[in-house]
Amino acid sequence: MLTLFDHEYLDLDNLSDDLTAIRVENLSLQFGTKHVLENISMRVPKNRVTAFIGQSGCGKSTLISAFNRMNDLNPHCRYQGQIFIGQRDITHKKQNVSELRTQVGMVFQRPNPFPMSIYDNVCYGLKLQGIKVRRQLDDAVESALKDAALWKEVKDRLFDSAAILSGGQQQRLVIARALALKPDILLLDEPTSALDPLTTLYIEELIAELKSRCTIIIVTHNMQQAARVSDYTAFLHQGRLIEYSDSDTLFTTPQQKQTEDYITGRYG
Amino acid sequence: MISNLLKRLLSSGQRQAFFIGAGAFFTGVLLLAMVSIVMLIAARGGGYFWPKEVQRVEYISPQGQARVVFGQIESEYQQEDTRVYWLYYSDAASPFAHQSLIEESWMQSARPAKNAARIALKDGRVMLAEPVSVMLPDDAPVSILRLDAVRDKVATIEQRIAELRENVLSDIHLQLTELDSRQVSDAAPARARLNQAFDKWHAQVLALESQRDSYRMQVRLADGYETTLPLNTLYSIDYTSRLSFAEKLTVAVKRVGRFLSESPKQANTAGGVFPALFGTVLMVFLMTIIVAPFGVMAAVYLNEYAADTTLTSVIRICVSNMAGVPSIVYGVFGLGFFIYGVGGSLDALFFRDTLPAPTMGTPGVFWAALTMAILTLPVVIVATEEGLRNVPQDLKAGSYALGATKAETVWHTILPMASPGIMTGVILAIARAAGEVAPLMLVGAVKFAPNLPIDGEFPYLHLERQFMHLGVLIYDGAFHSQTDAKSASMMFAACLLLLVVVFILNILAVLLRSRLRRRYEKR
Numbered sequence A: 001m002l003t004l005f006d007h008e009y010l011d012l013d014n015l016s017d018d019l020t021a022i023r024v025e026n027l028s029l030q031f032g033t034k035h036v037l038e039n040i041s042m043r044v045p046k047n048r049v050t051a052f053i054g055q056s057g058c059g060k061s062t063l064i065s066a067f068n069r070m071n072d073l074n075p076h077c078r079y080q081g082q083i084f085i086g087q088r089d090i091t092h093k094k095q096n097v098s099e100l101r102t103q104v105g106m107v108f109q110r111p112n113p114f115p116m117s118i119y120d121n122v123c124y125g126l127k128l129q130g131i132k133v134r135r136q137l138d139d140a141v142e143s144a145l146k147d148a149a150l151w152k153e154v155k156d157r158l159f160d161s162a163a164i165l166s167g168g169q170q171q172r173l174v175i176a177r178a179l180a181l182k183p184d185i186l187l188l189d190e191p192t193s194a195l196d197p198l199t200t201l202y203i204e205e206l207i208a209e210l211k212s213r214c215t216i217i218i219v220t221h222n223m224q225q226a227a228r229v230s231d232y233t234a235f236l237h238q239g240r241l242i243e244y245s246d247s248d249t250l251f252t253t254p255q256q257k258q259t260e261d262y263i264t265g266r267y268g
Numbered sequence B: 001m002i003s004n005l006l007k008r009l010l011s012s013g014q015r016q017a018f019f020i021g022a023g024a025f026f027t028g029v030l031l032l033a034m035v036s037i038v039m040l041i042a043a044r045g046g047g048y049f050w051p052k053e054v055q056r057v058e059y060i061s062p063q064g065q066a067r068v069v070f071g072q073i074e075s076e077y078q079q080e081d082t083r084v085y086w087l088y089y090s091d092a093a094s095p096f097a098h099q100s101l102i103e104e105s106w107m108q109s110a111r112p113a114k115n116a117a118r119i120a121l122k123d124g125r126v127m128l129a130e131p132v133s134v135m136l137p138d139d140a141p142v143s144i145l146r147l148d149a150v151r152d153k154v155a156t157i158e159q160r161i162a163e164l165r166e167n168v169l170s171d172i173h174l175q176l177t178e179l180d181s182r183q184v185s186d187a188a189p190a191r192a193r194l195n196q197a198f199d200k201w202h203a204q205v206l207a208l209e210s211q212r213d214s215y216r217m218q219v220r221l222a223d224g225y226e227t228t229l230p231l232n233t234l235y236s237i238d239y240t241s242r243l244s245f246a247e248k249l250t251v252a253v254k255r256v257g258r259f260l261s262e263s264p265k266q267a268n269t270a271g272g273v274f275p276a277l278f279g280t281v282l283m284v285f286l287m288t289i290i291v292a293p294f295g296v297m298a299a300v301y302l303n304e305y306a307a308d309t310t311l312t313s314v315i316r317i318c319v320s321n322m323a324g325v326p327s328i329v330y331g332v333f334g335l336g337f338f339i340y341g342v343g344g345s346l347d348a349l350f351f352r353d354t355l356p357a358p359t360m361g362t363p364g365v366f367w368a369a370l371t372m373a374i375l376t377l378p379v380v381i382v383a384t385e386e387g388l389r390n391v392p393q394d395l396k397a398g399s400y401a402l403g404a405t406k407a408e409t410v411w412h413t414i415l416p417m418a419s420p421g422i423m424t425g426v427i428l429a430i431a432r433a434a435g436e437v438a439p440l441m442l443v444g445a446v447k448f449a450p451n452l453p454i455d456g457e458f459p460y461l462h463l464e465r466q467f468m469h470l471g472v473l474i475y476d477g478a479f480h481s482q483t484d485a486k487s488a489s490m491m492f493a494a495c496l497l498l499l500v501v502v503f504i505l506n507i508l509a510v511l512l513r514s515r516l517r518r519r520y521e522k523r
């Protein structure tokens, strides 16, 4: 079923469960009294790149943070509705968030390597899972760095501090760190907005390669980037999901006035 | 009013220059005061070790008697328009060196005495005299040049005595006690045999001792008075007037070594300060071990776990204010709460059989360390919180995003990143704890402690023991110092040592902190 040709698009409204990575049902979210997300329902397809676009402050980061429950760190956050990953409702009280976050990795806007060696950065998550065997760690580090297209550049200085890497290398290190846990879903929150254009291109290529390994959700401000890397795009406006379709359609023939205004640059 | 005057007299630029100038001036004065205090302590403390020349001093006492003595000028100062010397000297009236104030106008002459030496005894007393000859047991005098050879002989006798005491006599004693414990009758032949052996060996020891004591050194004071000193009581003989600069330096270094490694003598006015140095360092070390984890735990709780409520704000304010509570109050708290409260309860629970004599409920090094830990806790908490606040939010998020729990994030990311801040707190705590005296005197620091808190006796670390502390030693010395130039000098030396200890502890902590900074703050 997953061997569809790239230009054949899935019907997002009637996506079958085995092609769905994330199913969002009537999700609303508030920070204190501020309503940030309003009644969002959507299905994110497996092994595809889905882009979230929208004006600054429209709730993109908040929405993808709901997928690995990073919003829990804010004590004022409340939400209603459900989010299903597989058959599990991850908004459930009994959901183990640590376990969830190992399955749903996240990469942030600013590269945030830990002040440790490159090797230790990649091992961080694995060590938390109790993996201590040196060989196992070595192998995992190597394959994660290869997946993140960083291995060639750092293989001779794995034990140097991650701080000496360039911004783009740091961002790929952070991606490797997440990939080391073999996540099913990778959330990228504006992963290239702090990087120069050439490095950005590099990361975009990487995203295209990673698609076969996991489902990718990318938040971006850059519409060309969304058009280039994503298969599907969701447009959010003031906490509502305005339009969600394959990227070709959304960028060439948007159905909603607000979407059109946004992609033609009338606001944002 | 003054500011109005200034405004009228000076332009704004000039006013600025005036205030900057005044600021610079006062900072300069303060710095100068600090530097001169340190210089004074360094000079007086260092001077304590520098061998002073033994001089032949002739003076007329206020009663009009002409005196001639061997003496060392310990210190001198100007009193109104006369110069006054603290003279440390020996004379016939009291051959062991003592001191008194001599005015310059009484002084007839003072010149180095090449043949006179500073003779220090093992018990800390000193005689300034001219060694004349060595007396053998048959009272036959031999040349003073043979002193070293004869002293070697005495040392062998001394060794033999020690052997007999430690091996033979104590062995017999042990066997006798064993008979006692088996309740063997007094008339038993075994007991008689042992008693006989004991008497025999004991008589031999006594004979050896009297033989040892009959090797003596004949000395002559400046006024011609002669006396003898048993060779085995001698500690060192320094002909300080004969020494070249380099030789004096060697003596000084040796004295520093002894000062650091030996116990005090003559009620803390002579000898070394090793137990006090050891006690200070041990107390600070224990305090650090206690305060660091508790302070860090408290700060982590306040900063990472506790919700931001009025209660936490109140706690924070209390913690900051605790840093300003006078230290003696902590001393009283330690005495009342730890020693009488906790220690007393432990006694009542576990050491009932020895009551009313307290086991735990008495001042000791552990209680002192605990009290100082309470005293320095606010410093550590405040500095650690500062460090925790500086940990970037995105690193915490990065850790959580990899599936770390809160505790794991604290342990693997937040604490390492905050470690320079924690070290700052520990540095401040160490500096404060090493310098405190008043609270320590209530909770375990004493002028003289017979044993170190660490020794070869099980359980090796005796945390319940009282201990000596440099600060207490200085405090004690300061009381003697008005009438005693010698112990004043020793006090300065102890001050210098305390400064050096605090300085070293600080430097170590600062080095550690800058290492941590390089590792965790360069991003």
Ligand SMILES: Nc1ncnc2c1ncn2[C@@H]1O[C@H](COP(=O)(O)OP(=O)(O)O)[C@@H](O)[C@H]1O
Pocket (backbone or CB within 6 Å): A031, A034, A036, A054, A055, A056, A057, A058, A059, A060, A061, A062, A063, A074
């Ligand atoms: N911790 C927070 N507390 C309160 N409001 C927040 C918080 N984080 C974000 N918001 C608000 O939620 C809205 C959505 O934020 P975000 O998801 O970060 O937007 P985006 O990523 O689309 O720029 C914004 O209006 C922002 O002001």
Ligand SMILES: [Mg+2]
Pocket (backbone or CB within 6 Å): A060, A061, A062, A189
């Ligand atoms: Mg955002």
